[in-house]
Amino acid sequence: MSELATTGPGTESDPILTLANVQQSYSGVLALRGISLDVAKGEFLTLLGPSGSGKSTLLRVIAGLEEPDSADVMRLNGHSIVGVPPEARNVSTVFQHYALFPHMSVGENVEYSLRIRKVAPEERRRRAEAALALVRLPDKYGRRIHQLSGGERQRVALARSLVMGPDILLLDEPLGALDERLRLDMQLELIELRRKTGATFILVTHSQEEAITMSDRIVLMRAGTIEQMGSPRDLFASPATEFAARFMGFENVLRGRILRVAAQDAEIDIAGQAIRGRVVAKNLRPGDTAFAAIRAEHIHVAKNADRTNHLRGTAGTPVYKGRFTDVPFKSPVGDLMVRLDGADDVLPPQADLNFAPETCVIGSIGPESAGQEETSSKGKKHD
């Protein structure tokens, strides 16, 4: 992607990792259906998706902990890694539950990869101390693992992986086991760590918020395929498929039939209502079944009700969320979630709703094969 800091503009540097048509299955069930992906040097790439989307499998395939059924190309730093065992790949994984060796001290854990590579003890110690300082654990060298908190263990796992100077650091939902507050801190710290080390990071997560905060590029996965790939802004503002829209947190995803398509915008018929929006998918044609997605905060209770995308709705029970209030409305196009900043607004039972066409994305449904059950974690049923 263009906004990468480490790869200067115009330098056609080889990607650090190239995958082409990687297939993997578990007892006949396809977990990866032909994944092709290039990762640039120094990139912070996030594999985002619901459980069962194949994101962790892909990470393990890169690490060599799982051998894919087939792969046309798997190149790491210029060398093919097809059939290469994990110990011979210069990548390192930070496991979800850290996988620190309980019979070793913090220092011994961090030094493990150096000990294997027969680095001299003094040199080992020096590099381990440096790695521990990097993750802000300077004086825990002699501690036992069970004496550490969850956040500290996380940092030790990071130091242990970074100390060997891996081509790619693989992070398998590393923040999943931490509590809310610590998770937010660690997000910033990972960004900082990537900046300081200049290493390539590949993160696996199911949290779109985590992906958006940390990544240069997000790979959204669904049922073993790549659904959409792009910068956090791309995915957040312009999800190309219905699944992507739901997964990226669009509260209102509606289906309809395309009426009119222009270069930038389109009109879609949803239950007899014409809705205007921004086109995010190529080759949409009038008559196609498509989706329209609007974030709850982009729908407004209108004072003057003569604009486009105007709907009349009946308010349901508001849900107080602290910083805002979510109000479900029944409208001619279906249920709409509306986010109101002022928690104390008194709502009339009937209200005029509208939203700007540029905040409403219109795109294709996406592959029909994968059902909607996967989106249950995020999406709200509308039909």
Place this chain on the structure above:
Amino acid sequence: MSAIRKGQAGTGVEQAAIGTITVLWVLGVLLPILSLLVISFIQGKGLGFVWAFSTKAYADILVDFRIEIVLRTLRIVAAVTFIELLLAFPFALWLAKGLKPGWLKSTLLILLVVPFFLSPAARTIVWRSILGSEGLVNIFLAQTGISPEPVSWLLFSEFSVHLGLIGPYFPSMVWPLFISFSLIDDELIKASRDLGADAFTTLRHVVVPLALPGIAAGLVFTAIPMLGDNVASTLLGGGNVALIAESFDDLIRAMNYPGAAALASLLVLAMLLAFLVARLVLARRQAGEGGIFAEMQA
């Protein structure tokens, strides 16, 4: 370890449980051993005792042939225990980490329990028809012309006693190893590979250190009962390979109870010494790493 320490400062129920178990342990284990020690230092007189200090029992049993028996027993037990470890280690590792759960794994685990329910004599005596001068092995050797004369050292020899001991004590070694291997998180093994260690290095630096309690338990569970085994030596030793267990039978049959007690006391002493040596060796080895045994002692 910390959980146990917390438990000691725990609720009344826990306190009561610890108290009860301690009392039972004193009554059931410590007291008999102490009585053994006491009896070994008095003299017997028919079915009763003469209550006066005496070392006659030790003098009685510490005769050449008895010392020979004790040493032979220790040697055979050590050798067979070592063989068991060599055999059980790869098998238990494969069972715990290599084999996916399924009918094969269940079947193998059940087969490992079955020997505990079989008569030891019944399964040991089978060896006679295999190893004897007209046994399967010698018939095979004769028919193939490898050895026209029956090979005599197959049966009623130290060889047959070793062989007869290996089978019955195999599960005792496999079980603790299997359990300790199973308890090792697969992620730790993957992490080790991921950090650059090949399979053997991972075995050495991760699997073996984490399985040490299981290895220690396996050695104890195998060696200690084997010290008292009288089936293999009686049925397969043919009087040529006398072990301690037979000496006990002899001494008790001769109503020399202080003698039997003295012999038992010596065995307990030998075991304590072996344990202390093992602990010292392991403690030194683990000192730098502050490993599992250091924690077990804490």
